[in-house]
Every structure is written in structure tokens, then in C-alpha cells.
Amino acid sequence: MPCGLSLAVFLVWAAFHQHTAGQPCLCSGLRPAGLQVNCSSLNLADLPHLPPDTTELHVRDNRLTSVSPGLFDRLVVLKKVSLSGNPFHCDCGIQYLRNWLLKNKALVTTEPTCASPGSVARRAVADLGDGHFASCALAGCAGGTYSTVVGGMVCCLVVLLLWSLRLAKRTTFTLEIHERHSGFEADSLRSLPRHRRRLRTEHTEVTMESAEGLEEQLVHVELLPQVLDAHKKHNIKIKAN
Numbered sequence: 001m002p003c004g005l006s007l008a009v010f011l012v013w014a015a016f017h018q019h020t021a022g023q024p025c026l027c028s029g030l031r032p033a034g035l036q037v038n039c040s041s042l043n044l045a046d047l048p049h050l051p052p053d054t055t056e057l058h059v060r061d062n063r064l065t066s067v068s069p070g071l072f073d074r075l076v077v078l079k080k081v082s083l084s085g086n087p088f089h090c091d092c093g094i095q096y097l098r099n100w101l102l103k104n105k106a107l108v109t110t111e112p113t114c115a116s117p118g119s120v121a122r123r124a125v126a127d128l129g130d131g132h133f134a135s136c137a138l139a140g141c142a143g144g145t146y147s148t149v150v151g152g153m154v155c156c157l158v159v160l161l162l163w164s165l166r167l168a169k170r171t172t173f174t175l176e177i178h179e180r181h182s183g184f185e186a187d188s189l190r191s192l193p194r195h196r197r198r199l200r201t202e203h204t205e206v207t208m209e210s211a212e213g214l215e216e217q218l219v220h221v222e223l224l225p226q227v228l229d230a231h232k233k234h235n236i237k238i239k240a241n
Contacts, residue, residue, distance in 0.1 A: 024042075025037055025039035026038040030055055033053070034077070036054075036056040036058075037050060037054050037056065037057050037058070039057075040058045040060040040061055040062070041061045041062070044059065044062040044063060045063045046064070046068070047067060047068065047071060052075065052077075053077055054075050054077070055077050055078060055079050055080070056079065057075070057078060057080070057081045059082065059083055060082050060083070061084075061085035061086070062085070062086050064086035064087070065087060066094050066096075066097065067097040067100075072100050072104075073100075078104075081107050082109045082110060083110075084110040084111070084113075086112060088113070088125055089116045090116070090117070090125060090128060091136075092136035094125060094128075095133050097112075097125055098125050098126060098128050101125055102126055113125065
């Protein structure tokens with residue numbers, strides 16, 4: 001980004017930020033193609049958005065307690081930084097600044113120190129060991145594990161729902177007919193009156209057959225007296241079976 005454009009953007013931000021931070025930061029061009037940003041002694045509690053072509057940054061004697069993670073990573077042409085005179089609180093929130101200082105000690109004119117907690121007061125931020133941030137790592141892992149578990153559960157529920165919907169679309173219903181009903185003709189289901197007429201006809205045939213059998217029995221009953229007389233005349237005995 002050209003120095004003039006960066007300066008214009010920064011001045012607009014500074015004017016907007018003036019009501020909370022007092023006087024705006026001063027931005028001036030440096031040769032060759034550099035930008036100096038001076039935010040010292042402005043009672044700042046947070047660092048403003050800095051132009052990416054900032055080569056010198058001065059934020060001495062403010063109220064900074066930490067630096068937002070990634071803030072200095074965007075300043076790829078930064079060559080000089082002054083952070084002294086700020087009451088840095090050296091808890092987990094200072095870990096980013098400490099790591100950045102370890103990699104960029106050559107850029108810092110005066111090393112910033114811790115103002116709190118009391119166990120590390122007046123100690124250089126860059127001198128804090130890894131053990132000082134051990135609890136931060138455990139808290140981060142715990143939070144990451146919880147997020148991972150919750151995310152896994154949500155993914156499983158989504159997959160289960162999609163599988164259920166897919167299974168429901170592919171499900172078919174099969175109607176099984178018992179063997180004793182397999183002889184029914186299809187036309188009897190399509191035409192119930194015809195079926196009833198056929199049953200009625202079959203019933204009539206059965207009735208006629210029953211009538212013929214009854215008629216034969218009546219004939220035998222009528223002939224029974226004659227048979228008995230013939231048995232008496234000829235002295236024939238009838239044995240019941």
C-alpha cells in the first residue's frame with residue numbers, strides 16, 4: 001500500500017478513535033518508502049489498527065496491559081518498536097507478545113516489563129519461561145477438547161439424520177398373502193357382485209344336491225313297509241348292523 005494512502009487511512013481511523021484515546025497517533029513518512037507511527041503518551045488501553053507498511057512504531061507510556069494476538073504479524077516491514085512504560089499484565093494474555101519478542105528482539109529498543117502479577121513484577125516480558133504459561137496450555141487443551149467432542153456429537157447427529165432420511169426413501173412395504181388365500185381369483189377382488197353371484201350359484205348347486213339325496217331317502221322310506229311284509233311272508237329275519 002502506498003505511504004500516502006496508508007497515511008490517509010490511518011488519519012481517518014485516528015480521528016474516529018480520538019474520543020476514546022485522547023490525542024490521535026502521529027503518522028509521518030520515512031525515507032525510503034517507510035511510515036513512522038507515534039502513539040506514545042496518548043493514554044491508550046489498546047493498540048489501534050496499524051498500517052501494514054509501518055516501519056517504526058512508538059507506543060511508550062500508555063495503559064497497555066497486553067497486545068492482541070497477530071497484531072504485529074501483519075507489519076512485515078517493521079524495523080523498530082518501543083513498548084516501554086506500559087503496565088503489562090503477564091498472564092496468559094501476554095503470551096503472544098512474549099513469543100513475538102523472543103523472535104524479534106533486534107527490533108525492540110527497550111524491553112517491556114511486567115507490572116503484574118506480583119510474582120513477576122518488574123521482570124522483562126521476554127524473560128518469562130514456558131513454565132509460566134503451563135496452565136494456559138492446559139486450559140487451551142481443555143477448551144479444545146470440549147469443542148472437539150461437541151463438534152463430533154453434532155456431526156454424528158447430522159449423519160444419523162441424513163442416513164435415516166435416505167433409508168426412509170428406499171424402504172418398501174411387502175404385502176404377504178397366506179397360502180390358504182392364494183386360490184382367490186383376482187376378478188373376485190375387482191368385481192364383488194360377480195363373486196357373490198358365483199357363491200350364490202354354488203350354494204344353489206349344493207342345495208339341489210341335498211334335495212336329490214333327501215328324495216332318495218324318502219323313496220327308501222316308502223318302500224320299507226313292502227320289504228317288511230315280504231320278510232314276514234317268507235320268514236326272513238332282519239339283523240341290524
